[in-house]
Amino acid sequence: MVGLKPSDVPPPLAVKMMSAGAAACVADLVTFPLDTAKVRLQIQGEKTMEAAKDIRYRGVFGTISTMIRTEGPKSLYNGLVAGLQRQVCFASIRIGLYDNVKNFYTGGKDNPSILIRILAGCTTGAMAVSFAQPTDVVKVRFQAQMNLSGVARRYNGTMQAYKHIFQNEGLRGLWKGTLPNITRNALVNCTELVTYDLIKEAILKHNLMSDSCPRFCGWARGTS
Template sequence: MVGLKPSDVPPPLTVKVLSAGTAACIADLVTFPLDTAKVRLQIQGEKAVTGAAKGIRYKGVFGTISTMMRTEGPRSLYNGLVAGLQRQMAFASIRIGLYDNVKSFYTRGKDNPNVAVRILAGCTTGAMAVSMAQPTDVVKVRFQAQMNLQGVGRRYNGTMQAYRQIFQLEGLRGLWKGTLPNITRNALVNCTELVSYDLIKEAILKHRLLSDNLPCHFVSAFGAGFITTVIASPVDVVKTRYMNSPPGQYSSSTNCAWTMLTKEGPTAFYKGFVPSFLRLGSWNVVMFVSFEQLKRAMMVSRNRIEAAA
């Protein structure tokens, strides 16, 4: 994939998988408050709030973060972080780490695959990742959505307790709730994110605007983040609403989308767009820059070990 000079030896699968998962965890640690703000904005208007939460309204990404810090404390911004890191190690390692190999599989090892092949590879690894990591995503979203306020009941008190409770009350279907919209969303995100990053970086290097270094990775990742947010936001909002909903509120993800459209209008599908973009843009920058550097560092270490052996 992007990140290596033509003369470089391609990193093995284990290096790409491990560096992708680690880089994604680093990106999550940096950008998690933006993701939590995005979730709160996306579910706002879903149902009437009562008690201590009745007067709380979120306005904008930084307003949401400020309101959460004032009413729930700074730790609330990292609700669901443990599940989020679990998700990234299971999710990003597959969708990003396997992308090159799946792309090569579809082209039978040929160089310079076309856009259609890249999109197919991105959709494939995105769908594979969701199938594996869906329970971690459900728990993460529910933790981010719950308020840490006196007088407001908490659905879950710990990550493992959340997995157990969801399984006991909702069964396996509860842990894999929202899989279809999540596969749709992450297939879109993955192919848009990776293909955009690939194409932007290749164009920058082809026209010699920048060399294959950190500024190039930054620009490519930021551009990929914006394109991805525009395309994936509607599905992301539906996924968040449906995952967070109690049993029986929506009969399906399609019913959730229809309810949003009829009760809140088309703009509901772009609720939380600014935090989504800030989060995806910054997440892409941190993740891809970390990914590129980790791959290279691991390859250097691997070559030194082999040379010393």
């Protein structure tokens, strides 16, 4: 079996950003119904739900089941277009720029400290939210919108939603919740990426994915 050997030439920034955005979009396609269920559970009890006061959501999978029964399967993917737009903008920055920002803070030196990694993760997380917040606002608005007869729909399309929010709430409307979202995602991003970075570095340092690792070779040949 041919061992996996990392290239000495790192991929260009554009490839990193495109890869991160594409991977996040695939993940969003799979997990979007769970995210929609989370939003419905969070807004349950709000005045906007009075038109559907007889509908009660109980648990994640109970919410998904109720939505399919009352609104149809498509309701689970309300706001998917905005969700994919969010991932293209958000993940490509928070993940794709991480290595470059880390190198910027270290001046290109190897073996950056954990503090530098955390700082880089917080930076790209905050940058990503600042840029992608309007897509997140529209996504959540769609997810909260109910597809029931007799219930007026505020948004009929993604671009119409951006336009409607801007006309009625101004630019601030598109960036609602930015500060708490920056705080949350800066912490999440530095935790995720720093952990990933350290594990990846340990794997490469100890040659765990190459033929030079005796344990890996024994496993690959079917021996203990």
